[in-house]
Amino acid sequence: MKSFKYADEKISEKEILIAVPSMVIGVGILSMPKDLASVTIAADGWVPLLIGGLIVVLITWMVAKFASGFANQTFLTYASSITTKPVAIVLTFLFAVLFLLITAFQVRQIADISKQYLFDRTPLEVISLAFLLVVLYAVSGSRAGLFRLNVMFLPIILFIALSVFVFNLGWFDLGNLLPVFKTGFNDYVKGLNTIVTSYLGFSILWFYIALVDKPEKAPKMAALGMCIPVVLYIMLFILCIGVFGREVTANLLYPTVELAKVVDIPGGFLERFESIFFVIWIMAIFNTASMALDVAVLAINSIFKNMKKVKILFILAPVVYIISMFPQEIVEVNSFGAVMSKSMLFYSVFVLVLLFVIAKVRGVKRDE
Amino acid sequence: MVSRYFFRKKEKQETKNKEENFSVKIVKNIEKNLDNLKEILGEPNDLVIREFTIKGSKHKCAIAYIDGMVDSNLVHNNIMKNVQLITGRDSLPEAESELFEEIYQEILSVTSIKEGTTLDDISNGILSGSTIFYLNGVSKVIIMDTGRWETRSIEEPTTETVIRGSREGFIEDLRTNTVMIRRYIKDPNLRFKTYQIGRRSKKDLVLSYIEGIINPDIVKEVNRRLETIDMDDAPESGYIEEWIEDSFLSPFPQVLNTERPDKVSSALFDGKVAILLDGTPFVLIAPSTLGNTLQSPEDYYERWTIGTLLRALRYLAAFIAMFLPALYIALVSFHPGMIPSDLAFSIAASREGVPFPAFVEALLMGLTMELLREAGTRLPTPIGQTIGIVGGLVIGEAAVSAGLVSPAMVIVIALNAIASFSLPSYSVAISFRILLFGMMFAAATFGLYGIILSYIMLNVHLVNLKSFGVPYTTPFAPNFLSDWKDLILRAPITTIKSRPIYMQTQDKKSVNKGDS
Numbered sequence: 001m002k003s004f005k006y007a008d009e010k011i012s013e014k015e016i017l018i019a020v021p022s023m024v025i026g027v028g029i030l031s032m033p034k035d036l037a038s039v040t041i042a043a044d045g046w047v048p049l050l051i052g053g054l055i056v057v058l059i060t061w062m063v064a065k066f067a068s069g070f071a072n073q074t075f076l077t078y079a080s081s082i083t084t085k086p087v088a089i090v091l092t093f094l095f096a097v098l099f100l101l102i103t104a105f106q107v108r109q110i111a112d113i114s115k116q117y118l119f120d121r122t123p124l125e126v127i128s129l130a131f132l133l134v135v136l137y138a139v140s141g142s143r144a145g146l147f148r149l150n151v152m153f154l155p156i157i158l159f160i161a162l163s164v165f166v167f168n169l170g171w172f173d174l175g176n177l178l179p180v181f182k183t184g185f186n187d188y189v190k191g192l193n194t195i196v197t198s199y200l201g202f203s204i205l206w207f208y209i210a211l212v213d214k215p216e217k218a219p220k221m222a223a224l225g226m227c228i229p230v231v232l233y234i235m236l237f238i239l240c241i242g243v244f245g246r247e248v249t250a251n252l253l254y255p256t257v258e259l260a261k262v263v264d265i266p267g268g269f270l271e272r273f274e275s276i277f278f279v280i281w282i283m284a285i286f287n288t289a290s291m292a293l294d295v296a297v298l299a300i301n302s303i304f305k306n307m308k309k310v311k312i313l314f315i316l317a318p319v320v321y322i323i324s325m326f327p328q329e330i331v332e333v334n335s336f337g338a339v340m341s342k343s344m345l346f347y348s349v350f351v352l353v354l355l356f357v358i359a360k361v362r363g364v365k366r367d368e
Numbered sequence: 369m370v371s372r373y374f375f376r377k378k379e380k381q382e383t384k385n386k387e388e389n390f391s392v393k394i395v396k397n398i399e400k401n402l403d404n405l406k407e408i409l410g411e412p413n414d415l416v417i418r419e420f421t422i423k424g425s426k427h428k429c430a431i432a433y434i435d436g437m438v439d440s441n442l443v444h445n446n447i448m449k450n451v452q453l454i455t456g457r458d459s460l461p462e463a464e465s466e467l468f469e470e471i472y473q474e475i476l477s478v479t480s481i482k483e484g485t486t487l488d489d490i491s492n493g494i495l496s497g498s499t500i501f502y503l504n505g506v507s508k509v510i511i512m513d514t515g516r517w518e519t520r521s522i523e524e525p526t527t528e529t530v531i532r533g534s535r536e537g538f539i540e541d542l543r544t545n546t547v548m549i550r551r552y553i554k555d556p557n558l559r560f561k562t563y564q565i566g567r568r569s570k571k572d573l574v575l576s577y578i579e580g581i582i583n584p585d586i587v588k589e590v591n592r593r594l595e596t597i598d599m600d601d602a603p604e605s606g607y608i609e610e611w612i613e614d615s616f617l618s619p620f621p622q623v624l625n626t627e628r629p630d631k632v633s634s635a636l637f638d639g640k641v642a643i644l645l646d647g648t649p650f651v652l653i654a655p656s657t658l659g660n661t662l663q664s665p666e667d668y669y670e671r672w673t674i675g676t677l678l679r680a681l682r683y684l685a686a687f688i689a690m691f692l693p694a695l696y697i698a699l700v701s702f703h704p705g706m707i708p709s710d711l712a713f714s715i716a717a718s719r720e721g722v723p724f725p726a727f728v729e730a731l732l733m734g735l736t737m738e739l740l741r742e743a744g745t746r747l748p749t750p751i752g753q754t755i756g757i758v759g760g761l762v763i764g765e766a767a768v769s770a771g772l773v774s775p776a777m778v779i780v781i782a783l784n785a786i787a788s789f790s791l792p793s794y795s796v797a798i799s800f801r802i803l804l805f806g807m808m809f810a811a812a813t814f815g816l817y818g819i820i821l822s823y824i825m826l827n828v829h830l831v832n833l834k835s836f837g838v839p840y841t842t843p844f845a846p847n848f849l850s851d852w853k854d855l856i857l858r859a860p861i862t863t864i865k866s867r868p869i870y871m872q873t874q875d876k877k878s879v880n881k882g883d884s
Binding site: 130141142271 | 702703705706707708709814815816817818819820821824825827828831832839841844845846847
């Protein structure tokens with residue numbers, strides 16, 4: 001039937017506001033304080049977090065602004081009108097590959113962290129597979145459904161993060177935050193380098209802006225959405241340093257999850273809050289993984305127009321699974337994540353610059 | 369995808385020829401007509417045919433009806449007497465057709481009256497309680513609606529009892545039910561659209577909505593789906609529900625059913641449709657959303673603080689009904705470290721000697737619970753209570769002392785059962801109980817990880833589910849914050865100033881009345 005306007009495949013700008021943080025918040029934050037604390041002094045890590053955050057917000061805004069100039073056009077369509085069809089196909093395909101890598105990374109990470117906090121005997125492969133199957137189920141449904149899932153899950157995720165924050169305030173030691181601004185300039189750059197993984201995800205805008213109902217409002221909403229993880233990350237990082245101190249934070253595998261360990265639920269119903277925290281966090285990781293896979297499918301679908309979505313999924317799923325099982329140890333997984341996220345960031349910036357410059361040179365009109 | 373095939377199949381069926389129709393025309397000879405009638409009905413002994421002549425003339429007439437389906441006083445006083453003793457008239461027209469016209473216009477004092485020309489009209493009429501008037505020499509008959517039969521009196525609905533609120537419930541008679549709705553809504557825009565359902569049973573079905581409030585797309589879609597219905601008979605509105613719902617694979621009911629006229633009327637004011645079927649007290653309300661399934665009309669009748677708290681309690685009950693045994697299994701068999709140590713010791717002590725893993729234990733108790741519930745529903749009420757005693761005391765107590773299950777598990781299952789039956793709609797409660805077993809299985813395989821994955825899957829299913837074009841999870845997602853005033857919260861009635869936005873009603877303002 002003809003659905004209601006709000007119920008069809010178009011998404012509102014409000015849903016972009018939710019989708020961006022849902023995509024960005026994933027596994028990155030769980031280990032981010034460790035990497036950041038190991039290169040900066042005391043709580044100075046908030047500086048690169050803030051600077052990096054501002055840069056990412058800016059890039060997000062620019063990507064959204066650029067893409068929203070081509071209302072209701074897919075990435076492939078406007079990229080081909082700016083460059084040429086073959087170049088556009090290559091650009092799209094590379095995006096698809098990168099998004100597949102993101103999905104694989106999330107699928108792998110979830111198994112690693114589950115092994116740490118939930119079970120020690122269940123094999124990695126099974127945990128990953130179960131998660132991947134759920135992601136596949138979600139992606140094979142409607143695209144609007146994914147955005148609705150974001151809307152349903154993000155409040156729960158933010159709530160659990162905030163409750164960790166509030167319950168930890170009692171253990172917060174201001175002395176751990178001192179001294180301030182002792183980190184050298186090079187270390188700040190190193191710090192920026194480590195947090196790229198956590199800020200990953202604004203690239204979905206290249207593809208999702210085409211689905212937005214009122215694209216002119218999207219850039220502001222996307223930038224606003226991007227601010228949510230920036231604030232959340234800074235809060236959680238400072239909390240980690242304040243509670244554990246820099247030394248300990250740098251040596252914990254997943255400091256953010258460890259924060260939850262300190263929490264004592266009033267009333268004594270449950271112990272080991274970190275397991276609950278991680279279980280809830282699976283929703284965040286799920287949102288990231290499902291949207292990344294969905295964008296990959298969307299990208300590939302725009303190249304092969306006649307292929308059914310389900311068929312593409314059937315081909316992609318084993319690929320994702322094999323890639324996710326490829327790294328052997330956690331160190332390898334981390335370096336895989338680092339390489340992948342850096343390439344995603346630079347590729348997005350590269351595409352933005354490329355398209356912008358060529359569009360200016362060739363005078364391709366954006367409809368504004 | 370599946371439903372697409374399903375609907376295509378239905379459309380194909382529609383084109384089949386309807387051999388049940390008797391489009392035989394009525395002839396002038398009265399004997400022949402009566403013989404035809406007897407022949408198609410198979411000369412049943414409840415068919416009453418009275419042949420007579422009009423006083424002082426040679427005109428042969430007959431009336432026919434089915435005994436017990438008509439108001440015999442009406443037939444005697446307003447039909448038979450009037451025609452037989454046409455008095456106070458100097459002369460009757462000689463021509464049969466003029467006489468027929470005069471009888472139709474002036475003599476028969478029945479309000480609902482129409483002409484029929486085919487045998488099909490006659491059989492349809494007579495079988496739904498009409499009286500047929502024949503006049504020799506005319507190839508037409510008069511069909512008078514004189515139907516009246518025994519019905520149950522209006523009683524308190526048994527499935528949805530409230531402490532405060534109307535005690536009226538729908539009954540099996542369609543006309544009484546529409547009257548009950550009319551008495552709640554005296555709006556001239558209230559529409560009753562009649563359909564005939566069932567090729568052979570020819571049951572009346574009424575689609576009710578308020579024009580000017582409801583979004584016309586919903587009416588169009590419900591209408592389209594109702595017209596695809598093609599079956600011999602629809603004994604209960606459940607048949608209709610299954611035929612018109614969006615996804616028959618979903619465990620969640622996408623159409624609500626109710627016995628309460630007040631619930632129907634408030635649903636109509638929200639821009640929904642009600643579907644009434646003759647022969648059943650259960651009226652369908654569509655579209656419905658997840659939020660609707662956890663609301664009771666009583667939320668609006670008590671003060672708003674109580675209404676809000678009760679709703680919050682119901683969400684908690686829904687959570688317990690679906691997750692509690694699964695959580696217990698996950699904690700006991702996968703994450704014993706998460707239970708506080710004192711409690712862990714006492715649970716471990718109570719589980720001592722129990723030979724089964726927690727999952728098997730839960731499955732045993734869960735199945736027993738289902739058996740008890742089913743036995744309790746099917747048995748006559750006096751014996752049903754015995755089942756409660758046998759189940760509650762004997763099995764619960766004995767199973768624990770025999771060491772088959774632990775007392776903790778009995779508590780968990782009992783709490784879970786109470787929670788699931790505290791939900792206002794039985795059909796929702798029952799689907800939660802199905803999902804419960806799935807959750808238990810997930811918990812037994814993957815612990816908490818399995819539960820959260822199943823929870824995510826459940827959400828994926830829900831966000832993709834629609835009820836007549838309305839997303840099932842709205843107003844949670846797609847999010848309409850102003851509709852949250854009447855969701856978990858039941859804001860004071862004076863502050864609910866608009867109809868639910870998610871229903872996209874034509875008339876948006878001023879209801880001061882909540883959701884069904």
